[in-house]
Amino acid sequence: MASPTAPSEIRVAAQADSSSEAIVFEDVSIAFEENVVLDGVSFRLPRGETKALFGVAGSGKSTILKMALGLQRPDSGRIFALGEEVTRMTEEELFAMRRRVGIVFQESALFDSLNVRDNVAFRLMEEHISAEEIEQRVLESLRFVELEHTIDKFPSQLSGGMRRRVAIARAIITQPEVLLYDSPTGGLDPVTSNTIVELIVKQRDVYKTSALMVTHRLQDAFTMATHQFDKTTNHMVALPKGQHAEVPMSFLLLRDGKVILDGDAKELVSSRDPYIREYIA
Amino acid sequence: MALEIELISPFDVAKDSVRAVQEYTLLAARSLANLFRRPLYMGDMLQQADLIGVGSLPIVVLTGVSIGALLALNSASTLQRFGGITLIGQLVSVGMVTELGPLITGLMVAGRNASGMASELGSMIVTEQIDAMRALGTDPTKKLVTPRVAATSFMLFFLTIISDLLGLLGGNLVASLLFGLDSRQYWTSAWQFLVFRDVFMGLVKPFLFGFIISTVGCYYGMSTRGGTQGVGRSTTQAVVASSVLILIVDFFVTKLIFAFFGVR
Numbered sequence: 005m006a007s008p009t010a011p012s013e014i015r016v017a018a019q020a021d022s023s024s025e026a027i028v029f030e031d032v033s034i035a036f037e038e039n040v041v042l043d044g045v046s047f048r049l050p051r052g053e054t055k056a057l058f059g060v061a062g063s064g065k066s067t068i069l070k071m072a073l074g075l076q077r078p079d080s081g082r083i084f085a086l087g088e089e090v091t092r093m094t095e096e097e098l099f100a101m102r103r104r105v106g107i108v109f110q111e112s113a114l115f116d117s118l119n120v121r122d123n124v125a126f127r128l129m130e131e132h133i134s135a136e137e138i139e140q141r142v143l144e145s146l147r148f149v150e151l152e153h154t155i156d157k158f159p160s161q162l163s164g165g166m167r168r169r170v171a172i173a174r175a176i177i178t179q180p181e182v183l184l185y186d187s188p189t190g191g192l193d194p195v196t197s198n199t200i201v202e203l204i205v206k207q208r209d210v211y212k213t214s215a216l217m218v219t220h221r222l223q224d225a226f227t228m229a230t231h232q233f234d235k236t237t238n239h240m241v242a243l244p245k246g247q248h249a250e251v252p253m254s255f256l257l258l259r260d261g262k263v264i265l266d267g268d269a270k271e272l273v274s275s276r277d278p279y280i281r282e283y284i285a
Numbered sequence: 286m287a288l289e290i291e292l293i294s295p296f297d298v299a300k301d302s303v304r305a306v307q308e309y310t311l312l313a314a315r316s317l318a319n320l321f322r323r324p325l326y327m328g329d330m331l332q333q334a335d336l337i338g339v340g341s342l343p344i345v346v347l348t349g350v351s352i353g354a355l356l357a358l359n360s361a362s363t364l365q366r367f368g369g370i371t372l373i374g375q376l377v378s379v380g381m382v383t384e385l386g387p388l389i390t391g392l393m394v395a396g397r398n399a400s401g402m403a404s405e406l407g408s409m410i411v412t413e414q415i416d417a418m419r420a421l422g423t424d425p426t427k428k429l430v431t432p433r434v435a436a437t438s439f440m441l442f443f444l445t446i447i448s449d450l451l452g453l454l455g456g457n458l459v460a461s462l463l464f465g466l467d468s469r470q471y472w473t474s475a476w477q478f479l480v481f482r483d484v485f486m487g488l489v490k491p492f493l494f495g496f497i498i499s500t501v502g503c504y505y506g507m508s509t510r511g512g513t514q515g516v517g518r519s520t521t522q523a524v525v526a527s528s529v530l531i532l533i534v535d536f537f538v539t540k541l542i543f544a545f546f547g548v549r
Binding site for chain 2: 070073075095098099100102103105107109110111113114115116126127130174
């Protein structure tokens with residue numbers, strides 16, 4: 005009979021096979037001028053899971069998203085996205101990798117000069133896909149965020165919440181394997197925030213997309229950890245308490261450039277760390 | 286209350302300047318190399334050609350006629366004193382074709398388009414649209430910089446030809462209406478005095494000036510930092526830097542062509 009595998013061995017094996025993870029950060033550090041923002045950050049995002057990143061303003065949450073996509077380079081450490089080492093790739097190689105990863109920026113970052121159709125279709129137009137297919141997929145994406153009627157409008161004609169939803173439609177049009185959300189509900193009213201959270205849960209539960217989500221709103225992440233998307237009613241529904249552990253949702257808390265918590269909702273609420281207690285209070 | 290002054294090390298200033306020159310050179314080189322790489326954004330190039338070329342036409346027409354007329358007016362009083370008013374056509378043609386046409390058109394287009402490029406790309410930087418473009422798998426230097434560089438260099442060439450012709454026309458108006466010079470005599474002397482070197486110089490400069498305007502405008506736009514205040518700073522710097530660079534390059538190109546073809 006084979007001897008049971010030690011936990012440390014399991015950890016090493018998991019490290020070696022980064023392709024089984026959507027995103028892996030290994031001892032990543034970055035400083036801007038003399039300000040150290042991230043100092044030896046390590047975490048892994050398993051495929052199909054959504055990880056909410058928390059931390060005070062300037063703690064490097066958005067920097068983590070940008071580094072995962074190769075938009076910024078760390079000073080040291082290694083980053084893997086979908087099994088490929090982002091930190092070793094050239095800009096040309098990164099363009100190909102980014103086709104498999106979608107991102108929703110903090111202020112949506114829609115192209116001002118393009119209408120909603122062209123914004124959502126941007127990636128498909130760059131790939132020279134036929135006009136009929138583009139139209140069909142744009143409508144599909146906009147239907148997902150329930151904004152079909154805005155197809156001919158320009159970003160300046162949309163509300164903040166609508167812009168975020170168009171940004172989500174743009175990010176999901178190629179059905180990426182990983183989605184990165186940078187404060188998707190920041191600055192929005194509770195009703196609109198709930199709509200955005202529901203869309204993120206829908207993407208997680210229907211398409212099983214892995215995601216990293218930067219947020220300041222704990223309640224959004226707790227909603228995501230306690231709800232599941234119901235395809236029959238087309239709405240997210242609260243799960244009974246005993247089933248919360250089944251939701252593929254985790255939390256990561258940053259403080260002074262380091263990870264102070266990386267675990268599920270239960271670990272977060274049961275933490276004895278005074279800083280964490282104060283943060284979630 | 287004591288006023289705090291932050292001292293900047295001269296070493297840091299020198300380091301930043303060298304880095305800026307290095308980044309500018311890389312961007313300029315990449316914008317040219319992209320002309321030979323796929324994808325080539327022809328639609329964006331045509332759109333920029335329309336914005337830069339057709340959009341700059343009114344200001345080029347106005348300055349071309351004015352400069353030609355002023356050149357004729359200022360030189361006519363001196364020429365008249367020596368009985369050489371018939372030489373006015375030669376003076377305006379050489380002045381416009383070799384120097385004033387390319388230079389004034391370049392400076393006008395720099396004021397209009399280097400600022401436009403810096404503010405447009407700078408706004409895209411601060412609103413993360415450039416990051417979004419990279420995240421969507423598109424190279425911003427291919428999609429945004431190369432079309433602007435190609436369109437500006439190409440269109441400035443034609444704008445300068447228009448400016449030269451209108452300058453000569455302005456000179457003709459002054460010469461015939463104010464000094465009673467026969468138009469045929471004016472155009473004949475203007476045409477016959479020009480040699481290959483003059484035309485070559487007048488047509489090479491717009492390409493270089495167009496390249497300077499667009500690369501400097503794009504460089505300042507793409508290196509914008511610090512929100513909307515940064516966009517304003519980039520816009521001003523783009524106009525100042527491109528104008529100064531045009532004047533410096535103009536001097537050296539003129540000197541080089543004189544050295545190559547000889548002085549008249």
